[in-house]
Amino acid sequence: MKSSSLENECNMMTTCSLEHPNGQEADSVPAKRLCKGKCAHDGLVGGGVGETSRTVEVSIIMPVYNASCWLDECLQGILDQDYTGSMELSVYDDASTDGSRAIVEGWRERLERRGVSMVISGHDSAQPRGVGHTKNQAVSQSSGPYLCFQDADDVMMPQRIRLQYEACLVNSTSVYTSHGPTVVMPTWFCSRDWFQRVGSFDEGGKGVPEDLLWFYQSVGQGGGVVRVDQCLLVYRYHQQAATHSVLEETIWNLRVAFLQERVINQWESFTIWNAGKQGRKLYRCLSPSNQKKVRAFCDVDEKKIKKGFYTYEESKERPKPKIPVLHYRDASPPCIICVKLDMTGGVFEENLKSLHLEEGVDYYHFN
Numbered sequence: 001m002k003s004s005s006l007e008n009e010c011n012m013m014t015t016c017s018l019e020h021p022n023g024q025e026a027d028s029v030p031a032k033r034l035c036k037g038k039c040a041h042d043g044l045v046g047g048g049v050g051e052t053s054r055t056v057e058v059s060i061i062m063p064v065y066n067a068s069c070w071l072d073e074c075l076q077g078i079l080d081q082d083y084t085g086s087m088e089l090s091v092y093d094d095a096s097t098d099g100s101r102a103i104v105e106g107w108r109e110r111l112e113r114r115g116v117s118m119v120i121s122g123h124d125s126a127q128p129r130g131v132g133h134t135k136n137q138a139v140s141q142s143s144g145p146y147l148c149f150q151d152a153d154d155v156m157m158p159q160r161i162r163l164q165y166e167a168c169l170v171n172s173t174s175v176y177t178s179h180g181p182t183v184v185m186p187t188w189f190c191s192r193d194w195f196q197r198v199g200s201f202d203e204g205g206k207g208v209p210e211d212l213l214w215f216y217q218s219v220g221q222g223g224g225v226v227r228v229d230q231c232l233l234v235y236r237y238h239q240q241a242a243t244h245s246v247l248e249e250t251i252w253n254l255r256v257a258f259l260q261e262r263v264i265n266q267w268e269s270f271t272i273w274n275a276g277k278q279g280r281k282l283y284r285c286l287s288p289s290n291q292k293k294v295r296a297f298c299d300v301d302e303k304k305i306k307k308g309f310y311t312y313e314e315s316k317e318r319p320k321p322k323i324p325v326l327h328y329r330d331a332s333p334p335c336i337i338c339v340k341l342d343m344t345g346g347v348f349e350e351n352l353k354s355l356h357l358e359e360g361v362d363y364y365h366f367n
Contacts, residue, residue, distance in 0.1 A: 056117065057085040058161055059144030059192075063134035064122070065094040067152035068103055070236065075107045077156035077234075079114055083165060086115060090142035093122025094134040100152070119143075132201035132210035139195060147195055151186040153236045160232040164189040167228055185211035187233055197221060209251055216258050255366070256285045259336070263364055264290050271331045273363070274338035275299040275310060282338055282366065283323070284314065296324040298331035300351070329355070333362035340367045 060078060067074070078089060089111060093101040101122055108118050119141050123129070139147060146168060148161055168189065198218045201210040264270065264286070272279045275297035283294055297310055304310075309322040328351060335357075339348050357363050 055086060056088040056142075056144040058083070058146045058148055058165060059088045059090050059139075059142035060116075060148045060150050060161075061135060061138045061142060062089060062091050062150045062152055063094060063131060063138055064091055064096060064100050064104065064152045065128050065134065066096045066098045066100060068096075068098040068100045070153035071100060071103045071107075073155050074150070074152055075104070075111070077158075078116065078150070079107075079111060080158045081156065081161050082158045083162040085165065086117075086144075087161065088117045088119065088142060088144055090119045090138045091121075092134050092138040092141065093120070094128040094130070095123055095125050130203060130206060130208070130210075132203040132208065135210070136200045136203065139192075139200075145192050147188075147190055147192055149186055149188045151235075154186050155234040155236075157230075157232045157234070159230070161189075163228050163230065163232065167226065185215075186235065194218075194223065198223065207250070209254065212251065212254055216254070219262075252281075253285070256282065259364070259366055260287060260290055264293065264336070267293060267334060269293045269295045271295060271326075271333065271335045272297050272338060273299075273328060273331070273335045275301065275304040275325045278338040278367070280310060282336065283310075284312070291321070294323055296326050296331060298326045298328040298335070300328060333357055335363040337363055337365050338367055341365070 062074075064071075078087075081087070091101075091104050093104075101120065104118075104120055108120075111118055121137070121141060128134075135149070146165060148164065150156065168191070198214060198221055202208050202213045204210070270293055272283060272294055276299070279297055279299075283291060283297075286294070291312075297304075299305060304325050305327050307325065309324050312321040312323070315321050333355075337352070341349065352363075355362075359365075
């Protein structure tokens with residue numbers, strides 16, 4: 001069962017961790033970019049087995065829905081962990097019809113022999129209840145103070161749990177994201193205290209990006225993200241993944257709403273860096289009051305700069321708004337940057353660096 005708001009990428013992703021500040025409790029097979037990090041007692045760290053009689057330290061949270069063709073490799077990855085603490089695998093089956101639950105049960109002896117205790121349950125309703133419900137049930141029946149989220153079609157590298165657990169113990173407050181705009185759900189590792197503080201996943205079902213909504217709730221509670229800069233998980237991108245049920249426009253609208261709430265509403269004026277398609281789309285999706293705060297677009301495209309302005313043709317205002325288009329060196333911060341990283345051979349990154357701006361103060365990435 002694939003967490004729904006994952007971006008459609010076939011590349012390396014990093015394993016991420018979400019954490020609470022101040023260190024309080026709180027059919028290709030691409031690899032994910034995994035995050036390195038350190039996490040406070042409350043938080044999420046993105047990214048050996050003890051004896052079953054010992055108190056569980058890490059609960060692996062695995063929602064399952066019709067994952068029979070992936071499960072053997074997924075469970076082998078759990079068996080191969082070099083973490084020496086005690087682990088528990090909590091599986092909740094969302095009315096699979098392909099024998100997934102029987103396959104998981106067939107691994108019980110091997111996993112328990114290695115010291116990984118198992119909790120397996122599910123339901124047999126006519127219809128699945130969705131990723132959010134399934135993850136919530138898997139968390140509820142688990143017992144460890146730390147939660148490691150794992151999709152049934154992905155594969156852990158042997159060092160994943162050890163590195164994320166160690167990172168959780170030693171890190172104070174830091175916020176990092178992986179390369180790109182999304183923090184990928186199946187790479188999360190967090191404390192149970194923090195999960196309970198943020199609250200359960202949205203159970204709206206198909207088409208609801210429950211992971212993105214939970215992430216925004218975590219940020220709203222003061223949570224952060226740290227990363228382990230090693231490849232810790234193989235992420236499978238395939239046509240059966242739940243991510244395909246979430247419309248791209250749904251994700252976009254949620255991200256714009258979050259950007260306005262957390263950043264733009266606090267500004268008196270700002271510049272949009274990118275006078276092209278993405279920058280103009282962001283402008284059009286802003287609230288009317290925030291559109292009026294856009295003092296200019298900036299770009300490197302000489303044609304756009306020479307034209308001198310962008311006309312908002314869909315506006316009901318008369319005359320229609322015309323927003324200046326400037327060269328990036330002539331633009332005034334703060335800026336919302338709508339330019340993808342690692343796409344220009346380093347040219348954009350050098351241009352940005354030359355302005356000596358501070359991220360989080362003078363600019364934010366929205367790409």
